[in-house]
Amino acid sequence: MPQKGRLLIVDDNEELLFAFQLFLKSHFESIDTIKNPNVLVSKLREKEYDVILLDMNFKAGINSGNEGLYWLKQILDFDKNACVVFITAYGDIELAVRAMKEGAVDFVQKSWDEKHILSTLLAAYQLRCSKMEIKSLKSKQKRLNQEINKNKSFVIGKSARMKEVFRTVDKVAATDANVLITGENGTGKEVVAREVHLRSTRSDQIFVHVDLGAITESLFESELFGHKKGAFTDAKEDRMGRFELASGGTLFLDEIGNVPLHLQTKLLTVIQRKEVIPVGGSTPVQIDVRIVAATNCNLHKMVADGLFREDLLYRINTISLELPSLKERSEDIAELSQFYLEKFTKQYAKESMQMNKSAIVKLEKHAWPGNIRELQHIIEKTVILNDSAKLNAEDIMIGESLKKTEVMPDSFNLIENERVLIKKAIQFTGGNMSMAAKELGINRSTLYDKIKKYDL
Numbered sequence: 500m501p502q503k504g505r506l507l508i509v510d511d512n513e514e515l516l517f518a519f520q521l522f523l524k525s526h527f528e529s530i531d532t533i534k535n536p537n538v539l540v541s542k543l544r545e546k547e548y549d550v551i552l553l554d555m556n557f558k559a560g561i562n563s564g565n566e567g568l569y570w571l572k573q574i575l576d577f578d579k580n581a582c583v584v585f586i587t588a589y590g591d592i593e594l595a596v597r598a599m600k601e602g603a604v605d606f607v608q609k610s611w612d613e614k615h616i617l618s619t620l621l622a623a624y625q626l627r628c629s630k631m632e633i634k635s636l637k638s639k640q641k642r643l644n645q646e647i648n649k650n651k652s653f654v655i656g657k658s659a660r661m662k663e664v665f666r667t668v669d670k671v672a673a674t675d676a677n678v679l680i681t682g683e684n685g686t687g688k689e690v691v692a693r694e695v696h697l698r699s700t701r702s703d704q705i706f707v708h709v710d711l712g713a714i715t716e717s718l719f720e721s722e723l724f725g726h727k728k729g730a731f732t733d734a735k736e737d738r739m740g741r742f743e744l745a746s747g748g749t750l751f752l753d754e755i756g757n758v759p760l761h762l763q764t765k766l767l768t769v770i771q772r773k774e775v776i777p778v779g780g781s782t783p784v785q786i787d788v789r790i791v792a793a794t795n796c797n798l799h800k801m802v803a804d805g806l807f808r809e810d811l812l813y814r815i816n817t818i819s820l821e822l823p824s825l826k827e828r829s830e831d832i833a834e835l836s837q838f839y840l841e842k843f844t845k846q847y848a849k850e851s852m853q854m855n856k857s858a859i860v861k862l863e864k865h866a867w868p869g870n871i872r873e874l875q876h877i878i879e880k881t882v883i884l885n886d887s888a889k890l891n892a893e894d895i896m897i898g899e900s901l902k903k904t905e906v907m908p909d910s911f912n913l914i915e916n917e918r919v920l921i922k923k924a925i926q927f928t929g930g931n932m933s934m935a936a937k938e939l940g941i942n943r944s945t946l947y948d949k950i951k952k953y954d955l
């Protein structure tokens with residue numbers, strides 16, 4: 500069998516050290532021993548050990564077993580992934596149990612046979628390998644998140660209303676307080692939610708976005724809380740839910756006003772208990788998430804109308820952030836337009852373009868019911884349709900709505916017309932599913948069903 504793992508044995512009994520070393524040497528890559536625990540931490544600084552076999556009592560002290568526990572704490576303070584196995588005398592079981600509660604991975608009795616001791620140490624070595632693998636995966640995940648988040652901060656806005664929003668974001672970001680962001684569609688709720696995450700202490704962890712308006716009721720629990728293999732027909736394997744996935748980071752619950760009452764209760768329980776039970780499972784999984792929720796609904800009114808749970812509202816709105824509509828921050832329109840002009844000229848490989856005063860005034864005068872998303876869409880269309888470097892008011896085509904174009908359809912086939920209409924509504928709203936659904940007079944989940952049906 501190949502020798503793997505570095506073992507350190509700490510015991511003041513020289514005979515025992517010798518005996519252990521002798522029978523274990525063919526099983527471990529290296530075995531070091533120390534008699535005096537006072538040099539233990541300096542030894543750990545010199546070399547990394549996979550398993551530490553530690554005596555429970557040292558002659559120098561009183562035989563209470565506390566010396567072992569004291570040294571265990573020193574080891575774990577130095578390396579929280581250390582795998583410590585205690586050497587106990589016959590009858591020390593209670594003490595051994597206490598040691599395991601305090602972080603030891605196992606214990607061996609001096610009286611046990613070699614086979615038994617060896618299998619305990621090899622199991623401890625396997626555990627160490629798993630712990631190191633998890634440590635490396637976590638650090639990779641951290642690096643990846645840092646990469647992903649690197650250029651994500653770009654919230655444009657110098658208007659008084661936006662400055663106020665940024666001030667609150669700064670204050671709240673460092674805390675773990677739950678945040679509720681309200682505002683019309685396309686005002687930047689998701690962008691601001693990401694900003695809260697990026698400015699928080701969780702920024703090197705994951706940001707998980709869940710569009711609650713797009714999850715069908717039947718999948719709600721399994722999507723959010725996960726499921727166990729066999730929990731339902733399609734559950735071919737265990738699957739982690741979004742809450743668990745976001746653990747350590749931020750969970751963005753978008754369109755929270757769209758959650759039906761009976762599912763709000765489930766959401767509340769999870770947020771309150773900070774644990775989820777996957778569908779088909781029975782063991783709760785601890786979660787540590789910061790919740791940022793968003794909606795374009797008036798949740799206080801919904802509470803008054805009996806459509807939203809008051810206790811859930813108070814859980815999620817520790818801090819409320821109300822985003823102004825684009826009309827209310829028209830001072831930002833010129834800068835936003837310039838930002839998107841640069842973005843789209845680059846994207847469509849066009850020469851750079853500039854808007855003259857009349858073009859900007861036209862943009863500033865528009866009501867922008869679709870807010871920044873609509874502005875973005877208009878600028879994209881302008882870039883595609885124009886070739887001149889200077890843009891005048893006439894070059895900016897705003898205000899053409901689906902409703903205004905009354906054309907004869909190519910066919911009277913209802914299904915085909917439904918498909919075309921849905922496609923147009925999505926294009927018109929720049930991919931904003933809430934607005935598209937509103938334009939079509941259906942709800943979001945029906946829209947998602949139809950998108951799937953027509954493969955759009």
Ligand SMILES: Nc1ncnc2c1ncn2[C@@H]1O[C@H](COP(=O)(O)OP(=O)(O)OP(=O)(O)O)[C@@H](O)[C@H]1O
Binds near residue numbers: 655656684685835933
């Ligand atoms: N301050 C900003 N600066 C630049 N772009 C922005 C800003 N705020 C929003 N946007 C852009 O506007 C679009 C809509 O933003 P976002 O999706 O965050 O809005 P929302 O309020 O969450 O919309 P919905 O309610 O429809 O989900 C996105 O493409 C986003 O990048």
